Amino acid sequence: xxxxxxxxxxxxxxxxxxxxxxxxxxxxxxxxxxxxxxxxxxxxxxxxxxxxxxxxxxxxxxxxxxxxxxxxxxxxxxxxxxxxxxxxxxxxxxxxxxxxxxxxxxxxxxxxxxxxxxxxxxxxxxxxxxxxxxxxxxxxxxxxxxxxxxxxxxxxxxxxxxxxxxxxxxxxxxxxxxxxxxxxxxxxxxxxxxxxxxxxxxxxxxxxxxxxxxxxxxxxxxxxxxxxxxxxxxxxxxxxxxxxxxxxxxxxxxxxxxxxxxxxxxxxxxxxxxxxxxxxxxxxxxxxxxxxxx
Ligand code: MN
Numbered sequence: 660x661x662x663x664x665x666x667x668x669x670x671x672x673x674x675x676x677x678x679x680x681x682x683x684x685x686x687x688x689x690x691x692x693x694x695x696x697x698x699x700x701x702x703x704x705x706x707x708x709x710x711x712x713x714x715x716x717x718x719x720x721x722x723x724x725x726x727x728x729x730x731x732x733x734x735x736x737x738x739x740x741x742x743x744x745x746x747x748x749x750x751x752x753x754x755x756x757x758x759x760x761x762x763x764x765x766x767x768x769x770x771x772x773x774x775x776x777x778x779x780x781x782x783x784x785x786x787x788x789x790x791x792x793x794x795x796x797x798x799x800x801x802x803x804x805x806x807x808x809x810x811x812x813x814x815x816x817x818x819x820x821x822x823x824x825x826x827x828x829x830x831x832x833x834x835x836x837x838x839x840x841x842x843x844x845x846x847x848x849x850x851x852x853x854x855x856x857x858x859x860x861x862x863x864x865x866x867x868x869x870x871x872x873x874x875x876x877x878x879x880x881x882x883x884x885x886x887x888x889x890x891x892x893x894x895x896x897x898x899x900x901x902x903x904x905x906x907x908x909x910x911x912x913x914x915x916x917x918x919x920x921x922x923x924x925x926x927x928x929x930x931x932x933x934x935x936x937x938x939x940x941x942x943x944x945x946x947x948x949x950x951x952x953x
Contacts, residue, residue, distance in 0.1 A: 667692060668714035671702055672900045674839050677889045678755060679710035680898055683842050688757040688827070690842075691741040692835050694719070701745055701754075705732040713900040722746045723805070736803045740829055743808030744815065751831040753838035756802075758827035761846035764853055766822050772849050773863035779848030780864055780872035781841045782820050782830075789814035790824040800826050820845050836882040839889070844876075 671692050678684045686708045694700035701720055704712040718734070719727040724742035726734065741754045765772050765786075772786040791798055794810050802808055802823075811829065815821040819841055820830045830845060832838025855861035864872065875881060893899055 663695065665714070667695065667702065668717040669900065669903070670835060671704075671717055672712050672714045673890060673893070673903070674753075674835055675704060675709040675712035676893055676898050676900070677839060677886075678757070678842060679708070680893050680896065681843050681889060682761075683755070683759045683846055684709045684757045688755070688759075689735050689737070689741075690753070690755040690835075690838070691738075692753045693745055693751070698745075698749065700727065701741055703735065703738055703741055705730065706735045707732075710898070724808075737801055739805050739808035740802050740811060743805060743812045744829070744831060747809070747812035748815070748831060750833060753832045753835040754829065755831075755838055755842045756827065756829045757842065759846045759849075761849040761853075762822060762828045765849060766825055766827060769824070770856075772820075772822060772845070772852060774848055774869055775852050775855060775861055775863060776848060777864075777868075777872050778844040778876065779851070780869045781876045782845035782848055783818055783873075784866065784869055785818075785863075786820045786822050786828070786845075787814050787816060787818055788822045788824065791826075792824070802826075833877075834882075836879070836886050837877065840876065840882045840885050843885075843889070 671690065674690050674692075675684075678688070678690055684690070688709060689703060690709070691701050691703040694702065699722055701722070702717050703720060704716045705718055707716060716732075718730065720738065720742065721727065722742045722745050724738045737756060740756050744751055744754050762772065764770075769788060771788070772782070774780050774782055774784070789811050791800065791802070791807065791810075795807060798807075802811055811821065811823065815829065815831065819832070820828055822828050828845075830838060830842045832841055852861060890899075
């Protein structure tokens with residue numbers, strides 16, 4: 660395996676854990692990335708809880724969601740969501756499917772999710788709503804057939820997120836970090852929208868505000884800063900994959916009050932990186948024989 664693909668597997672494992680730690684995915688839900696050198700393939704974990712996914716769990720699939728090598732483990736049943744979206748959207752490099760509590764009230768009520776705060780602009784103007792009954796009638800609500808995945812991809816259209824009736828949401832990004840950024844802040848947006856509706860008054864950002872705010876949040880500097888924040892939270896919890904390069908505690912130099920403020924623009928505290936493979940390996944959870952099918 661090339662260094663590039665090893666790094667990609669590690670980053671995808673970290674993305675799984677960040678999204679789990681931030682409450683987007685729990686026992687279920689999954690995140691994938693398109694193969695950087697072969698647009699006809701993508702990477703996705705074997706079936707296991709995202710918080711436990713490590714680089715060795717990451718498998719390679721074609722766009723019909725068939726594993727490239729015969730699998731020795733259970734696979735996510737809903738992986739057609741990923742394959743069918745990669746087929747329909749050449750611009751998409753990463754996909755996350757989740758059932759986050761923040762979006763579920765909207766998936767049940769059918770009320771639209773619109774961006775209502777600056778970082779909420781990352782989701783785009785409005786999330787389309789996919790109702791599996793329209794084409795498939797009664798189902799168990801899981802998206803397991805190619806036709807179901809293709810239908811969902813059509814509902815997503817050119818949007819960044821699609822709500823799924825009584826099920827959850829699927830989010831896409833032009834990169835893994837953009838995807839994670841969008842998945843987390845679209846859930847924050849849904850939560851704030853729910854609260855604002857309870858207070859009684861809300862209105863969406865204007866199209867101009869969405870466009871200008873998106874221009875900022877699509878910059879790699881913004882996405883990398885957010886990724887660093889979420890990764891550091893994961894490190895502090897001891898949740899990184901075994902053998903990771905871990906961010907150690909910052910040097911003992913008290914930041915000024917202005918630097919310490921949230922959103923302050925002061926020089927960030929210098930961080931040192933060291934390998935804690937031994938410690939991390941000691942924390943590595945016991946790998947079960949095959950994951951739960953989902
Ligand atoms: Mn699902």
